[in-house]
Amino acid sequence: MRIPAPAPPSRPTPPLPSRSPVPAAAGRTAPPGLEHFNTAPAGAAEAVLLACCGSRRWCRRIVAHRPYPDLDALLAAADEASYDLGATDLDEALADESSSGLHPGAPAAAHTALRAAHAAYESSFGHAFVICLDGVRPDEQPDQVLAGIRSRLGNDPDEERVVAADELRRLARARLSHLVANPHEIRDPEHCAAPRSPGPEPRHPAREASR
Numbered sequence: 001m002r003i004p005a006p007a008p009p010s011r012p013t014p015p016l017p018s019r020s021p022v023p024a025a026a027g028r029t030a031p032p033g034l035e036h037f038n039t040a041p042a043g044a045a046e047a048v049l050l051a052c053c054g055s056r057r058w059c060r061r062i063v064a065h066r067p068y069p070d071l072d073a074l075l076a077a078a079d080e081a082s083y084d085l086g087a088t089d090l091d092e093a094l095a096d097e098s099s100s101g102l103h104p105g106a107p108a109a110a111h112t113a114l115r116a117a118h119a120a121y122e123s124s125f126g127h128a129f130v131i132c133l134d135g136v137r138p139d140e141q142p143d144q145v146l147a148g149i150r151s152r153l154g155n156d157p158d159e160e161r162v163v164a165a166d167e168l169r170r171l172a173r174a175r176l177s178h179l180v181a182n183p184h185e186i187r188d189p190e191h192c193a194a195p196r197s198p199g200p201e202p203r204h205p206a207r208e209a210s211r
Contacts, residue, residue, distance in 0.1 A: 030070050033180040037074075038067035052175035053168065054096020055089040058082065071180060075173050082169035090161065093168055094127040102142055110142060117149040124153060125160050132170035 037045060042063050049059035061081040068074040085093065099118040102111055121129045131148045133141050152160055 031177075031180040033182060034068060034071065034074065037180055048179065049176075050096075052078075052179060053082070053093050053172040055085055055093040057089045058085060058093065058172070071177065074180065075176065078172055078176055079169060082165070082172060085165065090165055090168075094130070094164060097128045097130050097168075099128045100145060106142070114142065114146060117146055121149050121153060125157060125164075127164070130164055130167045130171060132167050132174055134170065134174035 037048070040048070045063045045066070046056070046059040049062060050056070053059065058078075058081045061084075062074075062077055065077050068077065099122070102114055118129055129145070129149050129152075131145060133144060136144055152163060155163060
């Protein structure tokens with residue numbers, strides 16, 4: 001009669017990992033503000049996201065899918081939420097934008113030309129001109145804005161909504177990248193909880209960085 005070998009000692013079941021915080025993927029460094037964003041109260045996180053995109057549905061969707069392991073995951077979620085904006089959501093986001101101006105020291109003729117271009121655009125489409133200038137040198141931005149307005153004035157309303165929606169998506173990405181790279185803007189109650197100004201000034205630093 002064979003004596004069966006003794007069973008191996010049982011091992012305790014390891015606890016399930018916590019959802020937050022999530023470690024960054026191997027080889028990637030998470031931005032310093034990402035953990036603060038992942039763990040901030042939902043209302044505060046949504047208030048901060050409004051500085052990136054004025055659609056409240058966009059903000060709620062991104063907050064609902066926290067935590068994010070790295071910036072790429074956060075930006076992918078932002079893109080997906082942008083692509084899913086309905087007509088009402090897009091109207092809300094566009095209404096929240098304001099036309100970008102020039103540095104006060106710019107020549108008077110440049111201010112006049114830009115104001116006239118913005119007025120023509122807003123008269124044609126009913127909302128502020130939006131363009132992502134992320135990566136464009138500050139001294140080149142006025143020319144980029146003027147050229148963009150003049151080019152897009154030839155679009156019909158449906159074409160321009162498609163272009164404006166994509167520019168909003170790119171703006172949101174740039175602003176969100178700036179936001180999580182600057183954790184004080186997430187921790188600071190002034191940025192997390194205060195209502196947004198209805199006018200163009202003062203602007204959130206994340207918006208300034210993308211213009």
